[in-house]
Amino acid sequence: MKKFFDMESPLMSGLSVAADLIVLNLFTLLCSLPVVTLGAALTAMHAVCIRLIRGEGSSVARDFFRAFRQNLKKGMIFGLLLLAAAMLLWFDYQAALVYAPPLRFGIAAIAILVLALVQYAFALMARYENPLFTTVKNAALLAVAYFPRTFLMLMFTIGIWLAGVVFWRILAPVLLLLGFSLPCYVCCQLLGIVFQKLEENQRETDALSERNSL
Numbered sequence: 001m002k003k004f005f006d007m008e009s010p011l012m013s014g015l016s017v018a019a020d021l022i023v024l025n026l027f028t029l030l031c032s033l034p035v036v037t038l039g040a041a042l043t044a045m046h047a048v049c050i051r052l053i054r055g056e057g058s059s060v061a062r063d064f065f066r067a068f069r070q071n072l073k074k075g076m077i078f079g080l081l082l083l084a085a086a087m088l089l090w091f092d093y094q095a096a097l098v099y100a101p102p103l104r105f106g107i108a109a110i111a112i113l114v115l116a117l118v119q120y121a122f123a124l125m126a127r128y129e130n131p132l133f134t135t136v137k138n139a140a141l142l143a144v145a146y147f148p149r150t151f152l153m154l155m156f157t158i159g160i161w162l163a164g165v166v167f168w169r170i171l172a173p174v175l176l177l178l179g180f181s182l183p184c185y186v187c188c189q190l191l192g193i194v195f196q197k198l199e200e201n202q203r204e205t206d207a208l209s210e211r212n213s214l
Contacts, residue, residue, distance in 0.1 A: 017052065017185075023060045024048050025181035031068060039079020044068040045181060047126035049188040071125060074132055078121065085114060115157065116143045116150050123191050142194060149190045157183040
């Protein structure tokens with residue numbers, strides 16, 4: 001019985017992460033309601049997931065709202081651009097259904113590419129301080145460079161939402177509690193090695209620059 005209630009056991013650790021993700025999902029939904037703050041909320045969600053994975057998190061609420069404030073301006077701009085792109089793709093898709101049905105597959109492919117870019121961009125904004133254009137450019141490069149991970153991230157994110165749509169009567173509560181935070185957490189797990197390599201390369205570059213300056 002002692003092991004069952006041991007906070008360090010895999011069971012209790014898993015339940016703790018699940019509870020954190022439910023709280024995180026709630027904060028993300030609430031802070032996305034004004035719509036214009038969607039980008040900042042998603043950036044903050046990625047920041048909290050990264051901290052949870054790295055064992056750096058102290059409080060979901062404290063970490064979320066700190067990251068939300070820090071990324072408010074840049075997140076709002078990126079979020080509004082993302083919403084504009086989503087609306088454009090939606091209208092194009094609806095038009096294609098009426099006037100040129102075969103084009104809908106191309107539009108769907110573009111939407112998937114945008115989703116891949118977005119998954120990297122929010123994680124990069126949450127982790128590093130860079131201008132928005134640099135973040136988007138780096139996101140595009142990383143999405144291509146780490147295509148296997150990009151593919152897994154897309155499959156999990158799209159899969160969980162498709163399952164929610166098809167089996168919405170069963171999975172609606174799951175999506176409400178974990179629909180955003182769970183895919184984000186899994187994707188940030190996959191991005192861990194990417195961040196590690198980026199930071200190792202940066203340290204090597206800094207060390208080389210320091211040696212050259214001596």
